[in-house]
Amino acid sequence: MAKKKKPDLDKLRSQLEHELIRERRAAVEQLAGLLTDEQLRIAAFKLLEETAATNFYGIIQKAAREAMDAEQRKSMPAVAPAETMFYIGVTCSNYHTTYFDRRALCRDKTLYRRNAQVVDGRTLEEFEVVCEVCKEKMKTPPIECPEETR
Ligand SMILES: [Zn+2]
Secondary structure, eight states: OOOOOOOOHHHHHHHTTOSSHHHHHHHHHHHHHHTTOTTTHHHHHHHHHHHHHHOSOHHHHHHHHHHHHHHHHTTSOOOOGGGGGGEEEEEOTTOOEEEEEHHHHHHOSSSSEEEEEEETTEEEEEEEEEOTTTOOEEEOOOBOOOGGGO
């Protein structure tokens, strides 16, 4: 029985440098499709990340970033649209994104280690959180918590 042929990432890598923008775009689309593939997702994320940072065309950089964002948003909890602003996504080194409610982070005094810094008179706190999928420890970006929750 023939095994299903896996897409060739080296080929996609060179297609990302193709002289035709539509070829580059097609490569981004193929990579986006690989983000759900257990074996290839990390390599696909890395290549998209590199593309978003260095591709010659801004439009291709943007497409790569959007492909990653769309995948990461899938792990956003189902909350009312007005609530989404309170959520921050934190991505671990295996490219899993876990969303945290910043209000819950700020209120909690036991579960999360927090690190405060004063920057330009504002107190910003970083929280040590854990990836929901692989349990890797990671840090949130600095959050400004309401004073009563510090
Ligand atoms: Zn993880």
